Amino acid sequence: MSEYDNTNRGVLFPNSYKNKPNQPDMRGELNIAGIEFKLSGWIRTKKDSEEKLLSFVAERKDAEPEAQQDQDPIGEVMGVAPAPPVDLPPSEPGEEDVPF
Numbered sequence: 001m002s003e004y005d006n007t008n009r010g011v012l013f014p015n016s017y018k019n020k021p022n023q024p025d026m027r028g029e030l031n032i033a034g035i036e037f038k039l040s041g042w043i044r045t046k047k048d049s050e051e052k053l054l055s056f057v058a059e060r061k062d063a064e065p066e067a068q069q070d071q072d073p074i075g076e077v078m079g080v081a082p083a084p085p086v087d088l089p090p091s092e093p094g095e096e097d098v099p100f
Helices: none
Strands: 009-014 026-032 035-045 052-060
Touching: 009 035, 026 052
Parallel strands: none
Antiparallel strands: 009 026, 026 035, 035 052
């Protein structure tokens, strides 16, 4: 039996973790040509009418997160700074070669 093909398909669900007004109303996933994306969606109202619309942001799942993020539209990254560099003692002569 073959596995289900999700290529060029996606889904949005209500964001059950929403606890701030700027966090998305909906979250989900999308696959475009084999590349996985995280989706975030906000239910908006047009300024000139009462018509509702859905605006969304797509972010690649394999993208490296920024070190310091002021805003996190999806609510997953908490803006954690990278660990500071560690100063190692200098190696002894002849220890530069890796034994494998």
